Amino acid sequence: MLNDLIPGELLQLPSTWLMVTLGAYLLGLKLYQQLNNAPWLPPVLSGFLIVTLALWLTDTPYATYQQGGQLLSFFLGPVVVGLAIPLFHHFHSMRKQFIRLLLAIILGSLTTVFVAVALTHFWIGIDTITVTMVSKSVTTPVAVAIAEQTNGLPALAAAFVMVTGIIGAAIIPLLLKWLKLDSPKITGMSLGICAHAVGTSRALELGQEYAAYSAMAMTLTAALHAIVLPWLF
Amino acid sequence: MLVGLFALLVFLILGEAIQSWIAVPVPSSIIGMVLLLIIITLKNKIPTSIELAANKLAPLLPLFIIPVSAGLITQADIVQQHGLKFLVILTLSLIPGVLVTALVLKWGDSSAK
Numbered sequence: 224m225l226n227d228l229i230p231g232e233l234l235q236l237p238s239t240w241l242m243v244t245l246g247a248y249l250l251g252l253k254l255y256q257q258l259n260n261a262p263w264l265p266p267v268l269s270g271f272l273i274v275t276l277a278l279w280l281t282d283t284p285y286a287t288y289q290q291g292g293q294l295l296s297f298f299l300g301p302v303v304v305g306l307a308i309p310l311f312h313h314f315h316s317m318r319k320q321f322i323r324l325l326l327a328i329i330l331g332s333l334t335t336v337f338v339a340v341a342l343t344h345f346w347i348g349i350d351t352i353t354v355t356m357v358s359k360s361v362t363t364p365v366a367v368a369i370a371e372q373t374n375g376l377p378a379l380a381a382a383f384v385m386v387t388g389i390i391g392a393a394i395i396p397l398l399l400k401w402l403k404l405d406s407p408k409i410t411g412m413s414l415g416i417c418a419h420a421v422g423t424s425r426a427l428e429l430g431q432e433y434a435a436y437s438a439m440a441m442t443l444t445a446a447l448h449a450i451v452l453p454w455l456f
Numbered sequence: 457m458l459v460g461l462f463a464l465l466v467f468l469i470l471g472e473a474i475q476s477w478i479a480v481p482v483p484s485s486i487i488g489m490v491l492l493l494i495i496i497t498l499k500n501k502i503p504t505s506i507e508l509a510a511n512k513l514a515p516l517l518p519l520f521i522i523p524v525s526a527g528l529i530t531q532a533d534i535v536q537q538h539g540l541k542f543l544v545i546l547t548l549s550l551i552p553g554v555l556v557t558a559l560v561l562k563w564g565d566s567s568a569k
Contacts, residue, residue, distance in 0.1 A: 244519070244522055244523060245519070247522065248518065248519045248522060251518075252518075265518065266518045266519075267517075267518035267521050267522060267525065270518065270519070270522040271522055271525045271526055271528075274522055274523075274526045275526055275528070275529050278526065278529055279529065285526065285527055285529055285530045288523070288526065289523065289527075291523075292522075292523025292524075292526065293523065295519060295520050295522070295523050296520055296521075296523040296524050298513060298516070298520045299485070299520050299521070299524070300465075300468045300484075300485045300488075301461065301464040301465060301468060301509075301513060302510075302513050302514060302517060302520065303483075303485035303486060303488070303489055304464045304467045304468050304471070304485055304488040304489045304492055305464055305489075305492075305506070305509065305510030305513060305514065306489050307489045307490070307492035307493040307496060308496070308502055308506065308507055308510050310489075310493055311493060311496045311497065311502060314497075323560065323561065324561075326560050327556075327557050327560040327561050328557075330556050330557070330560055331553050331554070331556045331557030331560065332553065334552050334553045334556040335549050335550060335552060335553025335554075336549075336553075338548070338549040338552050338553070339545055339546065339549035342545045342548065342549060343545055346541055346545070347538055347541055349534075352534065352538070356545070359546060359549075360553070363517070363521045363524075363525075364485075364517065364520070364521070365483075365485075365486070367521075367524050368483035368484075368485050368486060369483060371483065372481055372482070372483045373481070376527075376531060376534075377524055377527060378524060378525055378526070378527030378528040378529075378530065378531055379528065379531050379534065379535075381521060381524050381525040381527075381528070382525060382528050382535070383542065383546060385525070386542070386543065386546050387546050387550070390543075390546060390547050390550065391550050394547070394550065395550065395554055398551065398554055399554065399558065402558070404558045404562065408561055409557070409558050409561050409562065412557055412561060413553075413554045413557045413558065416553060416557050417550050417553045417554055417557075418550075420517075446486065446489070446490075449482060449483055449486040450482050450486060450490075453481035453482055453483070454481055
């Protein structure tokens with residue numbers, strides 16, 4: 224295939240794969256803007272598809288790719304630490320209704336996770352996959368950290384999170400509208416709790432108040448799950 | 457920007473250190489986040505440099521995630537075998553989560569509109 228045309232040494236260089244990843248992201252970003260921010264094709268999905276295609280076409284092992292790729296994934300650590308800042312802002316803005324919001328986040332997010340984990344356990348029954356399902360409702364950098372911590376599969380965790388986000392952003396507003404429960408608080412919180420960052424960008428399209436609730440719910444869900452769930456699985 | 461990044465790294469490494477000392481199963485980056493949150497709460501103010509660094513890094517998140525998700529190529533078998541089940545599980549499990557969230561927010565709260 225392609226590796227007949229490209230000198231083999233180039234495919235071994237970390238900088239080659241750093242370039243490919245950056246290029247794939249920029250292309251994905253461009254595509255996303257062209258499609259008016261289509262929720263079904265976020266840059267992370269198109270970028271992932273392009274990189275995977277490049278690896279497949281050149282027959283490059285993932286370990287070789289990661290020598291370049293890890294330069295980028297390294298930054299997930301500092302990003303997670305930086306989540307303290309929105310968390311601080313959210314604690315401030317939700318002071319008035321703290322207990323009820325916190326209760327909704329705890330019960331809502333743990334319900335969706337336990338249902339998913341139970342379904343996976345009884346339907347698929349492979350422990351590494353079941354453990355990976357645990358982090359499906361939190362934002363990707365935290366999900367990856369949880370998967371590494373619990374000996375799940377980080378890449379599969381990232382995929383679960385992406386799929387959950389896309390489906391959640393599409394069906395949650397519809398479901399709540401259909402049940403006549405739609406409100407900035409309920410829809411925003413549901414999007415943040417169940418569909419993390421993708422849900423929050425959907426909430427932003429619905430309105431500022433939706434987005435504020437969603438961002439808060441997403442950050443708190445991530446922190447809560449990362450602190451509580453590794454003890455259980 | 458660099459001062460902020462340095463500070464974020466210090467908290468990350470502190471998280472790493474604490475994790476190896478007391479063997480908690482919480483990811484080290486989350487321990488670092490909690491430490492930073494405690495410091496910010498005590499000071500009741502976010503240091504400008506840290507806020508700047510965090511705000512610069514956050515929008516690049518999709519770029520940082522791509523290399524991890526590309527690891528899915530090593531799990532192609534699992535995806536091929538169980539992909540459809542994953543879709544069903546991920547979709548179905550959203551519904552009870554949303555219902556519970558809505559119920560908690562609605563129940564006994566007359567101000568919820």
